[in-house]
Amino acid sequence: MKIAYLINQYPKVSHSFIRREIIALETQGIQVARFAPRTCSEELVDESDRAELEKTRMILGVGIAGLIVSLLRVAIANPIAFVNGLRLTLSIGWGSERGIFRHLAYLAEACVLIGWFSEIEISHVHAHFGTDSTAVAMLCHALGGPPYSFTVHGPEEFDKVAAIALPEKIKRAAFVVAISSFGKSQLYRWCDYEQWSKIHVVRCGVDNVFLNLPHTPIPQEPRLVCVGRLCEQKGQLLLLEAASQLAAEGLAFKIVFVGDGLLRGQIETAIARLSLQDCIEITGWASNAEVRRQILAAKAMVLPSFAEGLPVVIMEALALGRPVISTYVAGIPELVEPGVSGWLVPAGAVNELVVAMRSALQMPVDSLEMMGKAGAERAAKQHDAVTESYHLAKLFRANVS
The missing domain is CATH 3.40.50.2000 (Glycogen Phosphorylase B;)
Structure with missing residues (x-):
């Protein structure tokens, strides 16, 4: 054939x-x-x-x-x-x-x-x-x-x-x-x-590069990662608003944006306006190996999308044993189970997103590891x-x- x-x-x-x-x-x-x-x-x-x-x-x-x-x-x-x-x-x-x-x-x-x-x-x-x-x-x-x-x-x-x-x-x-x-x-x-x-x-x-990678312990560093095209539907501008609220609370953290796109200039402007230069990093386009490295360096992945099908990067993050923060959009709830493998918030709800991010940054590593294990099992079974x-x-x- x-x-x-x-x-x-x-x-x-x-x-x-x-x-x-x-x-x-x-x-x-x-x-x-x-x-x-x-x-x-x-x-x-x-x-x-x-x-x-x-x-x-x-x-x-x-x-x-x-x-x-x-x-x-x-x-x-x-x-x-x-x-x-x-x-x-x-x-x-x-x-x-x-x-x-x-x-x-x-x-x-x-x-x-x-x-x-x-x-x-x-x-x-x-x-x-x-x-x-x-x-x-x-x-x-x-x-x-x-x-x-x-x-x-x-x-x-x-x-x-x-x-x-x-x-x-x-x-x-x-x-x-x-x-x-x-x-x-x-x-x-x-x-x-x-x-x-x-x-x-x-x-x-996802393939064996994600599914069969030896486990990397979740780091203590208060770090989140957001992987995806920089575009309106991925909700990165809302993520910056949430980050601004956490920074105003005095919480120490870093969020790495892995990707590029048409919204990059607007995102960079918002970073400067919100004085988040010390909290946010944008890597640009990255290889699969770099995406894996950035996910593994984070406590959790956050993707507050407004519209989706079912993002592959969520499968990748879960397969690598990292909990996911995302939204009740399209097929995402079929993969991310709130309280088990991550957090789901209503799309566009910045306050709920702040709560989920704060929880991920402050949760004990042992608890995050349990969530990561549950997510990895689900990713292997379904994806x-x-x-x-x-x-x-x-x-x-x-x-x-």
């Missing part, structure tokens, strides 16, 4: 879970070819991501001329299929947030892919994220290409269901993957009951990349002829 993985941007710093999934599938004998319109090569700091870059074929690398030639080639070779694809393009593009012209570009990308898929005998396409990449996979199928499936992560897909034609994508897919029970329930909302059977939960996973890949491989084998 040879399948294609299609991702909006790949490899990417925040997509290590996709790399783990692909590698786990390959160990089961499934050949996986990687495709993406573009990558974020300038952000890649991990050797594993750089290795994936060498294996990934970039669609937009053909240039505008290549897109046009591929479009014309499909139109001439199979005009009926091309008309069907064009009709679908106009249907989903009309009224979408991206507009008709962007969807015509997706159609051209699909024409490039249908040629490549034929050359290397791809039998199935799996897309991650129900946005652009799934649109291209669906159009490729409409043009006569292989069947497709896709994984929905959220929150973006659930924020703009009509704008991304999610119901149509579900209807035409061979099967659909949700990364949590919450995600599955949201997909149920947007398809007919007769299609519910094609929706399955396959969780994102082992190898185990989850078996579930996904079973779906591929059941749906690919």
Whole structure:
């Protein structure tokens, strides 16, 4: 079996879970070819991501001329299929947030892919994220290409269901993957009951580098870590407000932000305004090894997200034996159990966040260790990349002829 993985941007710093999934599938004998319109090569700091870059074929690398030639080639070779694809393009593009012209570009990308898929005998396409990449996979199928499936992560897909034609994508897919029970329930909302059977939960996973690492004791140092893109949905600005309250109490602590993003300038301004320069550090993008080091150097990880699917970094922190402070959002409560493996607070509730952070910083290390152990056991049970890949491989084998 040879399948294609299609991702909006790949490899990417925040997509290590996709790399783990692909590698786990390959160990089961499934050949996986990687495709993406573009990558974020300038952000890649991990050797594993750089290795994936060498294996990934970039669609937009053909240039505008290549897109046009591929479009014309499909139109001439199979005009009926091309008309069907064009009709679908106009249907989903009309009224979408991206507009008709962007969807015509997706159609051209699909024409490039249908040629490549034929050359290397791809039998199935799996897309991650129900946005652009799934649109291209669906159009490729409409043009006569292989069947497709896709994984929905959220929150973006659930924020703009009509704008991304999610119901149509579900209807035409061979099967659909949700990364949590919450995600599955949201997909149920947007398809007919007769299609519910094609929706399955396959969780994102972590590998042995996290699951089987020798235990590192939780340090005495009053240190928290926040790992993730610096963006509105992760709640870092609220985290700074909470940190300001703790600092005003005279509590000594440090919070390390591991990541980068569009909100960095605003976060740095807020740090200066709140006089938190001695309490907050921003590392920028980090390798997997550096992420592990920073998590292990902390008493707990804090991620006060406003909107999520289910953050992989929570799985990573728990697997490393560190309790997690997060919010009652989407799939997070399916993994973090309050009082057992961490703390959950209402999203946007700064006072409750202050209480949870204070508790984590002041709790005896022995108690934190017990929480960390419980979290590690849960992460191993629910989010082992190898185990989850078996579930996904079973779906591929059941749906690919």
